[in-house]
Amino acid sequence: MTAFVEAASPHVMNTYGRVPIALTRGQGCRVWDVNGKAYLDGLGGIAVNTLGHNHPKLVPALQHQLTQLIHTSNYYHVPGQEALAAKLVELSGMQNVFFCNSGLEANEAAIKIARKFGVDKGIAKPEIVVYEKAFHGRSIATMSATGNPKIYSGFGPLVEGFVRVPVNDIAAIKQATEGNPNVVAVFFETIQGEGGINPMRADYLQQLRQLCDERDWLMMIDEVQCGVGRTGQWFAHQWAGIVPDVMPLAKGLGSGMPIGAVVAGPKAATVLKPGNHGSTFGGNPLAMRAGIETLRIMEEDGLLANAATVGAHLKATLERELGLLPGVKEVRGQGLMLGVELDRPCGVLIERAAGAGLLLSVTADSVIRLVPPLILTVAEADEIVALLKPLVQAFLAE
């Protein structure tokens, strides 16, 4: 096979600054490119490939599903939806689920639920509290909820009805919403992903839960990236012992199959009525099978515990090997959602790491992000650090 270069995709719209490699095969936490070069997958398709690649239990289940049904329509009952929804309800302690195909779609549905929740109680112009550095997607509404001008610049006018506050500051949210009768919901990520791996503190989440209850606001937690076992709990907010009213999910839920879901608690479960919302592909039998099998295999193989222990090992190793280098500001995150913040923009490390045989990303300009498959072993975690350390050392010495 000939070497792949960037110019080999002239017909694909250029919306990504792509690393000039092309991947064709994967096994576990490793992938191979068209030239046969191997890479350790520290990115997992951006927190998507929960079970890694070519998982021996997932692939046969999906092959079987292909022979049964791929798609019908939401005009009919889809048994897989009931099965996956029941599991998500059990794991979350919430009430019911709407299915769609991606993170932004799940967040769009959440925003619609919040607005209708407000309108139903007589608030004509509902407003939703959102956060600095938040990322909720690239549709017009979810981009408007996002706290990063790089995402929304050039695409105005933005959707109105969002109030923005800083993270982890209960006084700031009280002040920003004081005397405003139109607030209906608070919408945030437990650990901001694209914003640079910024965790919400447990005590802040608990205070926020109380505030939402006092003011009859929906607590809507975007667990698209930090959910589905990544931090060592099914959902990252569970570390704080709280339960949200609305919880969008996507990325890791199908272990690579496109899927989105909005889980709703009692306050939000009956806001949407027949005809209020929908999706042609949402909840199709193939995606549902991927979700059901992903959660089943995670339980069977103990992947929550694995994410917690291997994640803690990876974080401690990163702290030990990189944390004290001048130029490294902080190692943060939980489970297998980790960031290493440098004191300068470090986007060049993405391609250099690929050159060294490691896939990772850089987010918020200066944060190296590791969100590998939840099947990562301690040996593979050590290999990530061994590959990364010389690259960071050389970069910081430039």
Ligand SMILES: *Cc1c(COP(=O)(O)O)cnc(C)c1O
């Ligand atoms: C990735 C992401 C989204 C958007 O998901 P898409 O599937 O790309 O639309 C939304 N919220 C968070 C927290 C994300 O990480």
